[in-house]
Amino acid sequence: MPATERSTRDRLLDAFETLLVTAGSRAATLDAVAAEADVSKGGLLYHFPSKDELVDAMLERLREMGAADAERMAAAKNGPVAYYLETSVNNGSDFDRALTAAARIAQENDSRAGAALADLRDGWFAVLREHLGDEALARTIQLIGDGLYFDDTTGLAEKSALKHVRAVLKRLDVL
Amino acid sequence: MPATERSTRDRLLDAFETLLVTAGSRAATLDAVAAEADVSKGGLLYHFPSKDELVDAMLERLREMGAADAERMAAAKNGPVAYYLETSVNNGSDFDRALTAAARIAQENDSRAGAALADLRDGWFAVLREHLGDEALARTIQLIGDGLYFDDTTGLAEKSALKHVRAVLKRLDVL
């Protein structure tokens, strides 16, 4: 196991996420995932004996990334709110991709994915609420973040959205 | 076309939407749609010769509902903002179902569905902006609506979210 390269296992999870994000869950077949990762189907099934376990592994990796993100948010230089809003718009990061992939699966009524997303959201909200000391404001900012994220993932993001949000939050003395 | 009952055509579109919303696009097969609507598969294909035309008809019906909704919003008794926020949370209405169904399809990278959703959003934004005379505020409120909608459709809506948003918007003298 050389530490220098991305492992086959990770490459398979990357490929699964990429297909979910760029083409939807219908297109994320085992064959397609294997091809995207340049691995044979047999190789994929060696690492993940079923599609279900592929999903589980993806969500597990997402949870790890989410916990790390909440920590970075709490310690962010310009404060948690600015960090949260900036990271709510899609940067093309691994974390964004994992998040969007999980949302795709959640929409197929997968309770595991729904639970993972809920836990991530709870983590962010805890930081916002702790920092602001104001539940109404924390909830509202979280909704704005959700809106930014939703617009991005549905491909209809308004470029100036973040600028407008900042202007309004300044009126509320939050930024 | 008797006005007293829902036509078979409408029942088929209803069934298609219901399956998309409750089980995701993978589950919305032609067989499943026909069964949900209590129509034979042949009957379904009589009305919609292909799945593509079923999608087109659904989006067309959505656009009609959307235009009517924007009109109601502009003329709402308590103002467009209150109307917009209230209708951003899922009421289980036909319109909500159609909207969510279209979002499901849009996420499978269907450009028709994406365009339909974009047009709906543009309609709402025009009303918000006209009423508020403030682009930053209009964009922010639209983002909050998007957030409310997103949370509902991913099954993790916070019950008190609307109340909190109202409190914050009052501080901004919007409500």
Place this chain on the structure above:
DNA sequence: TGAACTGTACCGTCTGGACGGTATAGTTGA
């Protein structure tokens, strides 16, 4: 030391079922 063996990491093929769509013959009610 080196033959026998073990475990890990794959590859390529096959099967059974589901899905979209076609076809066609028959039924029902205005």
Place this chain on the structure above:
DNA sequence: TCAACTATACCGTCCAGACGGTACAGTTCA
């Protein structure tokens, strides 16, 4: 009579998953 269906059979394709290999790096032990 004719539009609006029902019912059933079928076809080609795609997909999840099972299966039987292969390659090869270590380990064991006589």
